[in-house]
Amino acid sequence: MTPVATTADLRKSGLSSREIQHACTPAGPWQRLLPGVVLTKQSPPTRLDRLRAVQSFTGPASVITGADALVRQGAALPLPRHVHVLAGPNARRAHPSILLERTTRPPEAIRADGLRLAPPARAALDLARREQNPHAVVAILDAVVDARLCTPGELHEELRLCSRRGTALVRQALRHLYPT
Structure with missing residues (x-):
């Protein structure tokens, strides 16, 4: 329990x-x-306790994304102080330790350790879109591909489907690292 x-x-x-x-x-x-x-x-x-608490707080439809989702699935990335969570467009619960992102395109969650996690390509782009440093964007994309969590093709496809907001550096990095 x-x-x-x-x-x-x-x-x-x-x-x-x-x-x-x-x-x-x-x-x-x-x-x-x-x-x-x-x-x-x-x-x-523990970090796992905190992640479970965040999901209890944000509700059964929420999905953990970003660095926490990627690390739980095997990527080697630093963890931020906050937990990045995707929730439906009507989600209202917020807290300073939670980065709550409302989405009209919720991902199909991967279950691990009793958590609902975003798939690697989605989690990587959710994390990379918030980065201002081009080197950090490259490090995120490389970490996910190096850990074999997803392919460059899956990153390109997720980028095609996601909101264009905050994706300029991600698009540039993907074109440079993994041209189609």
């Missing part, structure tokens, strides 16, 4: 709101990771 739970699920299991609140005090055995999401262990949360 995962140590991450929503307060709603804890109440359904028979705990009162008061018991949950008491367990999440500084002297208690639990900690609140996000509003309505609790870590039911005393040790510091």
Whole structure:
């Protein structure tokens, strides 16, 4: 069982709101990771705990993308402080530790470690589109192809399908690295 739970699920299991609140005090055995999401262990949360908390917070249709999705699937990339999440166009829940991107084209999620992850080509482009540094864009694309998570052709196809917003550097890098 995962140590991450929503307060709603804890109440359904028979705990009162008061018991949950008491367990999440500084002297208690639990900690609140996000509003309505609790870590039911005393040790510091792992990155996986944080990812599970983000998905509990953002809802069942959300998909983790960007660096976290790529690292979970085997790419060697640094992780940012925030977690990049794709959600439907009507998603309203936001938090400073979450980069919530609304999309009208949600990807078919890949399931791993109880998480819903964007496919590698989509996650790579979601990450690369937010980069300002051309060298970082190249590093992202190379990391995904080197890890054999997707092919250059899949990156080109995803780029064709995605929004053009923020893709100038990505297009330039793809043309340079992997001409069609």
